[in-house]
Amino acid sequence: MKSIRQIALWLALAATLASGTALASSDAGRESQFSIGSGVRPLGMGGGFVGLSDDASAVFWNQAALSSLDGQEINLMHVTLLEGSIYDVVTYVYPNPKLGGFGFSFMRLGTGDIIRRQDWNDMGEFSYSTWQFLVAYGRTLEGGYQVGTALKIVNQSLDSKSAYGVGMDLSFYKNVYKNLSVGVLFQDVIAPHLRLEDATEITPTTISAGIGLKKLSFGRGFEHNVGLSLEKTEDRSLKLRVGLESVYHKYLALRAGYDRDNMAFGIGIYYQRLHFDYAYKFLDGLADSHRLGMTIAVGMPVSEKLRREKELESARGSSLILEDRRRQFHFFKELGDKYYRANNLDSAYAYYQRATAFNEEDHDVRNRLAQIDNSRNILLEKARLSATERKAIPSSLDAYYAQAELFYSKGSYAAALDVINEALDMEPDNQKFIALRDQIFTARDAEIRRMTDEAVRAEREGRYADAITSYNRILELSPGNVAVKQLVAKTGTELHNFQLISKGAELFSLGNLSDARRRFEEVIKTDPDNVVALEYMERINRLMKESTELEVLQKDEKVWKIYLNALEYFRNGDYEKAIELWNEVLKFYPGNKNTLNNIEQAKLRLQSK
Structure with a gap:
């Protein structure tokens, strides 16, 4: 099995390095302004996260996986783009083992200090921004199939003009075999419509499918995660996102990936319940992009909650079983007492015997059984004497x-x-x-x-x-x-x-x-x-x-x-x-x-x- 895992890892590395030339050609179709993604960790892996989605960024990459997260998280991301443009994301997730996983994310892309010119004259400055707020939910169904959705409110503002739209994502996720998981995301399946004056912008629908290999343990002290996704946006060619993460002793992570057109790299540092992440992406003909992020784990992990609930359930079960044994004992003892008072010794003896199956040490029942045995012996002796006396009637x-x-x-x-x-x-x-x-x-x-x-x-x-x-x-x-x-x-x-x-x-x-x-x-x-x-x-x-x-x-x-x-x-x-x-x-x-x-x-x- 170790050799198979090593082959899978080397194939992922080869795909990461080779895909830079294989899919480098660009096309002229439109895409969502939030296609950069969410979470510095996934971006350091090239965004191949649809089939992996094991942290708070699942609100964006695959909402169906929210129900399998191991705890609450707050995720912050800051990205610098060209000409002072800034991309920020704040995400919070709350997985519940009974109700499913809930997530909320605010994503904003904006730039300011844009010079307003009229007839080549400087008329001051204005700004442009677009943001979306996602409310996501994921749930596990029978057979381990997971489904999820995200409702999004989108805003676009240009100078003094502003427009709102509503959209929705739909996703599916399944852990198919041990460390292997698959996912599908239909992004903007209900597309937001944004209208600024006479112009209307409709966000194109994107379909992504991916696989993930999690926690592959080989190499002393290392765990490896691999993610690969294929992405198809309306009027654009098929794109590849693929990446690898290697975590050393759960405190240092090294990442590399290919994000559709260019290579990306990243690093992560884990300290107790805080994760600090950095990612770097090459951009052809433009200034390279730096991504900074931090994740805060909040509350008790789901796995620990389930463990404690199981312990409590076990303790509760033991208590109820003891109580049930006491109840069963008293039930049969009362029946035995009833028949004993009615001088029906055979039935009384049978029910006292049943009572001892639930409490062998009860002295009252043991004494009653001894008394019945004694009474039986006396009756037998009386019957023998009666027969003798009858023969001796004068x-x-x-x-x-x-x-x-x-x-x-x-x-x-x-x-x-x-x-x-x-x-x-x-x-x-x-x-x-x-x-x-x-x-x-x-x-x-x-x-x-x-x-x-x-x-x-x-x-x-x-x-x-x-x-x-x-x-x-x-x-x-x-x-x-x-x-x-x-x-x-x-x-x-x-x-x-x-x-x-x-x-x-x-x-x-x-x-x-x-x-x-x-x-x-x-x-x-x-x-x-x-x-x-x-x-x-x-x-x-x-x-x-x-x-x-x-x-x-x-x-x-x-x-x-x-x-x-x-x-x-x-x-x-x-x-x-x-x-x-x-x-x-x-x-x-x-x-x-x-x-x-x-x-x-x-x-x-x-x-x-």
Whole structure:
């Protein structure tokens, strides 16, 4: 690669030196009085800056490049021309990484002390000047293409006469490969019309196209920039501008170029945020031209701003992720507490386990998990002892009656009825046991009616888990009860599918996709058109193919910002906006677990409002 760069540099040098003779012939067409250009640095390189345009002079050479400048600059230029004529330029640029690049430039060409003569008599002196003020803007589009424009107000004054006109430039710019950039400028595409008395002057349109090679690093301590432009003005032949700049250790620059008709040379000195430039151009048959300039860097460079913004965004992301982990932990802990209070230990255990994924060190959750494990062991031991005790029931009917009453008082209707049935097997007409059995039937039926009402109400309010709990409790109370059998017969497959869907949804929310899929497949076997099961199956199939972790989002700067913004909306209570942004994330990463879980939580928060 080094040899290719060296060849490119030597070709640029050869073109610079050879073009002096190749394009030295002049033509008689008109051109803008501001065709000298802007910026001492570009002029020292022959003005081959349309494809380079990496400083404040881009306001003149290629406005599209304004959006890629690295900071604010004020550029001053002073040029001496023949017969005391002076050409001055003041330029200010303000690039913004989000809004684009803005630029303003005032350019003035003038001469004074012109002797007024009438009939060979000296009638005093007068002056001539022309100036233009440019307001420029450049923006980067998708794919790295840059476009720009400049609106210009032009004035021409001769003695006491003055005229104004308005014009516009249009430009394009693109960094095509590493250090290589190209640009096109349509100058005065809307041409200013200046009318002084009966004479009207129309600025001709100029089209320029160029390439730039930037920061070619070879030669110890040197960086090289090469610019080449072809320029075509109406009624004039094609012109060449080409130049080379070599910068040594970023404090001394040497420049050479060919500016359409003559050679130009320049030098630049860099001191902290100040740049001092000088350029010299040979003019055939006229006094040579000296150009002086100074550039002042203002404010923080764009690259430094972006670096700091990225650091702040990273810190903000870390803070939001920590906050999100705390929120996720409390969400699952609260669910665990809810089911623990309802004595639904299996569900409580599952949600406490999910909570530990976000905070393994929380003592409350760890203690609850230990308590549930302990409770499970106690229940197993009780079940073992209960079976043993049932076998050791004394044959005495009084003991049977006392045992039945004990089960009844604890709400264990099925166990109480089992004891009564055993006693009635021994003495079928025992009225004491029959009365107790009727009493238990009445209490059990009342409990069934209450649980049925709760189940229907829960189902109507969308609390399906509570409804399933109530239905299961009814079946536990009276597995052979006619009313329960009628309810089961009425709901039949629908109730069974409902239970499967509820369990599948719970498994889906816990991330157990394979078990959830098995339950939804079982639903579809009996109800192929079940919309809920089909929707869950589609989501599971997609997730199982494209499941992603949070780290994947963090690597995608654009999507990561959307994700973090959604977290902020969630934190501020704007759940609908958070869901909207998280759905945007899912368009890029449809299987991201964190995003899907966040959407579910936001929906739950909306329902609880």
